[in-house]
Amino acid sequence: xxxxxxxxxxxxxxxxxxxxxxxxxxxxxxxxxxxxxxxxxxxxxxxxxxxxxxxxxxxxxxxxxxxxxxxxxxxxxxxxxxxxxxxxxxxxxxxxxxxxxxxxxxxxxxxxxxxxxxxxxxxxxxxxxxxxxxxxxxxxxxxxxxxxxxxxxxxxxxxxxxxxxxxxxxxxxxxxxxxxxxxxxxxxxxxxxxxxxxxxxxxxxxxxxxxxxxxxxxxxxxxxxxxxxxxxxxxxxxxxxxxxxxxxxxxxxxxxxxxxxxxxxxxxxxxxxxxxxxxxxxxxxxxxxxxxxxxxxxxxxxxxxxxxxxxxxxxxxxxxxxxxxxxxxxxxxxxxxxxxxxxxxxxxxxxxxxxxxxxxxxxxxxxxxxxxxxxxxxxxxxxxxxxxxxxxxxxxxxxxxxxxxxxxxxxxxxxxxxxxxxxxxxxxxxxxxxxxxxxxxxxxxxxxxxxxxxxxxxxxxxxxxxxxxxxxxxxxxxxxxxxxxxxxxxxxxxxxxxxxxxxxxxxxxxxxx
Numbered sequence: 001x002x003x004x005x006x007x008x009x010x011x012x013x014x015x016x017x018x019x020x021x022x023x024x025x026x027x028x029x030x031x032x033x034x035x036x037x038x039x040x041x042x043x044x045x046x047x048x049x050x051x052x053x054x055x056x057x058x059x060x061x062x063x064x065x066x067x068x069x070x071x072x073x074x075x076x077x078x079x080x081x082x083x084x085x086x087x088x089x090x091x092x093x094x095x096x097x098x099x100x101x102x103x104x105x106x107x108x109x110x111x112x113x114x115x116x117x118x119x120x121x122x123x124x125x126x127x128x129x130x131x132x133x134x135x136x137x138x139x140x141x142x143x144x145x146x147x148x149x150x151x152x153x154x155x156x157x158x159x160x161x162x163x164x165x166x167x168x169x170x171x172x173x174x175x176x177x178x179x180x181x182x183x184x185x186x187x188x189x190x191x192x193x194x195x196x197x198x199x200x201x202x203x204x205x206x207x208x209x210x211x212x213x214x215x216x217x218x219x220x221x222x223x224x225x226x227x228x229x230x231x232x233x234x235x236x237x238x239x240x241x242x243x244x245x246x247x248x249x250x251x252x253x254x255x256x257x258x259x260x261x262x263x264x265x266x267x268x269x270x271x272x273x274x275x276x277x278x279x280x281x282x283x284x285x286x287x288x289x290x291x292x293x294x295x296x297x298x299x300x301x302x303x304x305x306x307x308x309x310x311x312x313x314x315x316x317x318x319x320x321x322x323x324x325x326x327x328x329x330x331x332x333x334x335x336x337x338x339x340x341x342x343x344x345x346x347x348x349x350x351x352x353x354x355x356x357x358x359x360x361x362x363x364x365x366x367x368x369x370x371x372x373x374x375x376x377x378x379x380x381x382x383x384x385x386x387x388x389x390x391x392x393x394x395x396x397x398x399x400x401x402x403x404x405x406x407x408x409x410x411x412x413x414x415x416x417x418x419x420x421x422x423x424x425x426x427x428x429x430x431x432x433x434x435x436x437x438x439x440x441x442x443x444x445x446x447x448x449x450x451x452x453x454x455x456x457x458x459x460x461x462x463x464x465x466x467x468x469x470x471x472x473x474x475x476x477x478x479x480x481x482x483x484x485x486x487x488x489x490x491x492x493x494x495x496x497x498x499x500x501x502x503x504x505x506x507x508x509x510x511x512x513x
Contacts, residue, residue, distance in 0.1 A: 004100055004115070007093065010123045011079040018127035019069065025131055027065035029139040031058045036146040043149070046159040051150070086128075087121045162371060166212050169367035173216065173360035177204040180356030190345035192230050196353050199226050203357065213364040213371065214504055217497050220361045227350050227357075234304065235343040241302035242266060242340055245311065245333075248298040254279075254287045255294060262337070266344065270337035277330035280323045292318035307336045365500060369483060372504045373476070479503040 034057040042050040074082070080093040096110050181200045184193060203223040210216035246262040246269070249255030258276050262269030283291065292315045299311035314329035482499055 004093075004097055007083075007115070007123065008076045008079060008097075011083055011127070012073075012076075014124045014127040015074055015079060015082075017124075018129050019072075021129060022131055022135075023065050023069040025135055025139060026068075027062045029135065029142060030061040030065060032139060032142040032146050034058065034061055036142055036149065039146055039149040042156055043154055044156075046156045046163065048160055050154075082127070083121075083123060087123070089117050089121065092117050158374075162374060166367060166371065169213050169363055170207055170210060170216050173363045174204045174208045176360045176363065177207070177356055180353060180359075183356075184349055184352060190349040191342050192346040193349060195230055196227065196349055199223050200353060200356070207360065207364070213367040214501065217361065217364045217368060217500070220357050220364070221497065224354055224357055227353050231347055231350050232343045235340070235347060237303040238307060238336065238340045238343065239266075241298070241304040241307045242269065242337060244301040245295075245298040245307075248294040248301075249291075252287070252290045252294045254283050254291050266337040266341035270334040270341070273330050273334040273337065277327035277334070280318070280326055280330075285321075288318050288321070292316075304336070307333060310336065361497075365497070368500055368504065372479065372500065375504070475503075475506060479506075 035054040038047075038050060038054040038057070041047065047053065077094060077097060080097045081091075083089065084091045084094050092110070096115075177200050181197055181204075184196060184200075190196075200223070203219050206219040207216040210219070242262055246259040248259075249262070250259035255276060258269065258272035261272035280288070295311045295315035295318070299308045299315060302308035302311060310329050310332040314326050314333065317323070317326035317329055482503065
């Protein structure tokens with residue numbers, strides 16, 4: 001070796017080679033431990049994209065171990081001392097390195113001697129390459145455990161699938177409402193359009209932000225109630241009055257065209273009534289009398305007070321030949337027909353909005369039903385404590401004693417003791433019995449009578465309990481029957497939601513217990 005610095009470089013490379021394998025094993029152990037931790041957590045907490053999260057931690061583990069490897073690089077003095085101990089150089093290298101900057105009478109000789117010994121020694125052997133067996137076994141065990149948990153079915157996958165289905169159903173319902181909003185924003189929207197749009201937008205936002213379809217369903221009924229409040233309750237009466245007016249005018253010669261216009265639409269009817277008011281002076285006295293009679297008949301049949309009053313005023317004015325007053329009254333009828341047109345436009349938009357909400361309700365309700373069925377299946381798959389503990393407690397056993405009778409034990413559990421000197425099968429219960437004497441009567445269940453199916457329950461004997469069926473085995477059929485009946489009946493959607501919410505709460509309580 002030409003210098004001590006060359007020796008240090010040689011030893012540093014040797015140390016780096018030796019420690020690289022060891023730190024690589026540490027990196028593999030850290031990565032496997034990270035993956036194992038994520039997989040274990042994912043079995044208790046529903047995590048989406050578990051493999052991506054686990055894979056993202058592997059580069060971080062290698063980077064952390066690499067940083068530790070660089071930070072743990074040994075100092076030159078440590079390298080020299082390790083080489084002295086490993087190669088048997090008796091502290092020549094460490095002493096020469098410590099006094100490398102000294103110029104005493106012996107310092108030069110010390111450096112030459114250290115360099116000569118280092119030249120004859122194999123410096124690479126100062127840091128042998130090797131790994132500990134325990135670390136290898138630990139890394140392999142952690143890796144195998146992580147791989148096994150990755151390959152095994154994860155119960156949280158079902159929860160994640162349900163969440164994704166819930167989010168998809170809510171997104172689909174929100175899209176349905178958005179499509180309804182776009183459809184209602186036509187070139188000629190109804191006067192109530194801004195309020196309808198606001199209700200639909202708020203409902204869509206609440207549905208998208210809901211935790212599950214069942215919670216999202218709770219926003220549909222309030223929105224429908226708000227929409228119904230926008231409708232004028234007087235619209236049906238006014239529409240009926242307009243139809244009666246058209247029927248009355250159709251029998252007159254002067255009002256026949258106005259009747260056809262009213263049947264076409266209230267707006268066209270309003271224009272026709274204004275045109276009729278402007279032509280009153282051109283009508284003959286007989287036509288005016290006929291028109292007055294028709295208006296009076298329509299006023300009597302009208303259920304709208306305002307339109308009835310206008311029609312009555314027009315009829316009275318025509319009867320008195322007061323054409324100006326009659327024209328003014330017919331103008332009032334035209335204004336009421338214009339108002340009816342707006343009300344019908346409002347009702348049409350409200351009905352379209354209600355249809356959109358009902359479509360969203362059906363989408364959410366279908367997913368909520370699937371969630372409830374899945375929760376019920378999970379509850380029925382895990383037995384509840386005490387659900388099957390009320391079974392029959394008969395113990396029929398026979399024993400031979402001093403007599404020749406048969407013994408029977410009846411109790412609230414399974415098992416008991418038989419006749420004298422005999423033993424029944426032991427069971428888990430508090431059943432106990434006494435041996436029957438040779439003169440005692442013993443109960444024997446009767447066979448099925450004529451016409452009775454063998455599957456029908458046999459009559460109960462003395463001390464027998466009524467056989468019970470676990471709750472989780474019947475709730476699904478009850479729920480399916482109730483939901484089918486609700487879907488086939490003409491009941492509001494809000495009441496169908498109450499039925500679903502009831503059975504959903506039963507499923508949650510069964511799961512919780």
